[in-house]
Amino acid sequence: MRKACTPSKFVADVMNKVPPSGIRRYFDLASGLEDVISLGVGEPDYVTPWHIREACIHSLECGETSYTSNYGLIELREELADHFSTKYRANYDPDTEILVTSGVSEALDVAIRAITNPGDEIIVVQPSYVAYVPSVMFAGGVPVIISTKLENNFKLTAEELEAAITPRTKAVIINFPNNPTGATMGKEDLEAIADVVCEHDIMVISDEVYDCLTYNGGHTCFASLDGMRDRTILLNGFSKAYAMTGFRMAYAMASPKIISAMMLIHQYSMLCAPITAQIGAIEALKNGQHEMERMVRDYDRRRHLIISGLNKIGLDCFEPKGAFYAFPSVENTGLSSEEFAERLMNEQRVVTIPGNVFGEAGTGFLRCSYATSREEIEVALERIGAFVDGL
Numbered sequence: 184m185r186k187a188c189t190p191s192k193f194v195a196d197v198m199n200k201v202p203p204s205g206i207r208r209y210f211d212l213a214s215g216l217e218d219v220i221s222l223g224v225g226e227p228d229y230v231t232p233w234h235i236r237e238a239c240i241h242s243l244e245c246g247e248t249s250y251t252s253n254y255g256l257i258e259l260r261e262e263l264a265d266h267f268s269t270k271y272r273a274n275y276d277p278d279t280e281i282l283v284t285s286g287v288s289e290a291l292d293v294a295i296r297a298i299t300n301p302g303d304e305i306i307v308v309q310p311s312y313v314a315y316v317p318s319v320m321f322a323g324g325v326p327v328i329i330s331t332k333l334e335n336n337f338k339l340t341a342e343e344l345e346a347a348i349t350p351r352t353k354a355v356i357i358n359f360p361n362n363p364t365g366a367t368m369g370k371e372d373l374e375a376i377a378d379v380v381c382e383h384d385i386m387v388i389s390d391e392v393y394d395c396l397t398y399n400g401g402h403t404c405f406a407s408l409d410g411m412r413d414r415t416i417l418l419n420g421f422s423k424a425y426a427m428t429g430f431r432m433a434y435a436m437a438s439p440k441i442i443s444a445m446m447l448i449h450q451y452s453m454l455c456a457p458i459t460a461q462i463g464a465i466e467a468l469k470n471g472q473h474e475m476e477r478m479v480r481d482y483d484r485r486r487h488l489i490i491s492g493l494n495k496i497g498l499d500c501f502e503p504k505g506a507f508y509a510f511p512s513v514e515n516t517g518l519s520s521e522e523f524a525e526r527l528m529n530e531q532r533v534v535t536i537p538g539n540v541f542g543e544a545g546t547g548f549l550r551c552s553y554a555t556s557r558e559e560i561e562v563a564l565e566r567i568g569a570f571v572d573g574l
């Protein structure tokens with residue numbers, strides 16, 4: 184008789200330290216309910232524009248089914264370089280400074296692994312996307328949390344950053360426009376961050392996946408600030424702006440040394456991003472501007488609808504200037520974020536995500552995605568109103 188295996192014994196220690204995503208839990212809870220309206224998912228409700236899908240279909244018909252360069256198709260990298268040069272005056276060499284990845288999710292993981300030695304501290308600014316802390320932990324790094332505050336419009340301040348930096352700090356991860364708050368940071372705000380970053384000689388991983396989704400004023404690309412290009416690993420992708428979440432298409436831009444380190448991981452773990460998705464991305468960059476802007480105008484209308492609706496209900500709502508999330512406070516209801524979200528789901532069948540899922544700083548808030556139809560937002564607001572009235 185051979186010795187029985189205890190699989191749990193083989194799981195790496197870090198896996199027991201990383202909690203499962205709090206977002207998933209709410210989808211699982213909602214999955215058994217009928218007539219549910221979801222303000223839960225961070226995903227456009229649009230189908231990818233037809234011309235992008237058509238370009239992919241055509242490429243398949245032509246038999247374009249091979250691997251690509253590990254870096255990604257050169258045509259895509261050239262389009263990206265042109266796009267960033269025109270839009271942000273951020274210049275990258277398509278041969279050595281751009282890596283095409285499977286989603287910002289992969290770019291983030293590879294970026295953190297490429298720069299982190301065991302024990303290095305990586306600052307994570309919260310509330311923020313749920314993958315940051317686990318990605319740092321998987322890489323053997325130590326996440327150091329900064330909690331942004333409502334009174335600062337959920338912006339990161341230079342003082343907060345300065346206070347979190349230690350001799351072990353390697354980098355800070357920033358994400359503006361922000362998931363889940365919708366906060367943005369203008370040029371002046373970012374310049375103050377850039378000063379601190381330079382003074383303490385650390386890197387910035389800037390996740391700008393919502394750069395196209397800004398409403399009052401444009402976006403400042405962190406890497407475009409004076410002296411910041413080589414200090415920044417710029418991450419961006421097609422999921423949100425072009426409604427291409429399922430394509431898993433994104434990219435990282437950085438100095439050649441950083442990109443080649445990231446490439447080393449990417450080539451052995453992923454080899455390359457899927458060719459069909461890369462062809463879709465080229466089409467999106469070449470001809471997708473008009474459709475993308477139409478979607479953004481529509482998000483903006485929904486943004487007004489949901490913000491004014493939530494405020495009328497009595498859930499104070501900070502005005503988000505980017506992404507597609509409202510982040511109202513539920514504190515004056517006397518319920519915690521989790522109690523509010525769970526009861527709202529069970530009693531009124533509206534899915535939202537408790538703010539604390541995005542870090543302690545989100546305690547007392549609720550994330551409501553408005554990447555859903557006007558009609559659904561209207562019904563959701565009626566139901567949220569009925570729920571709050573009944574408390």
Ligand SMILES: Cc1ncc(COP(=O)(O)O)c(C=O)c1O
Nearest residue numbers: 225286287288312362420422433
């Ligand atoms: C801030 C942020 N970064 C990255 C991602 C993941 O993007 P992708 O679909 O490109 O992996 C998301 C998805 O919600 C996000 O909100």
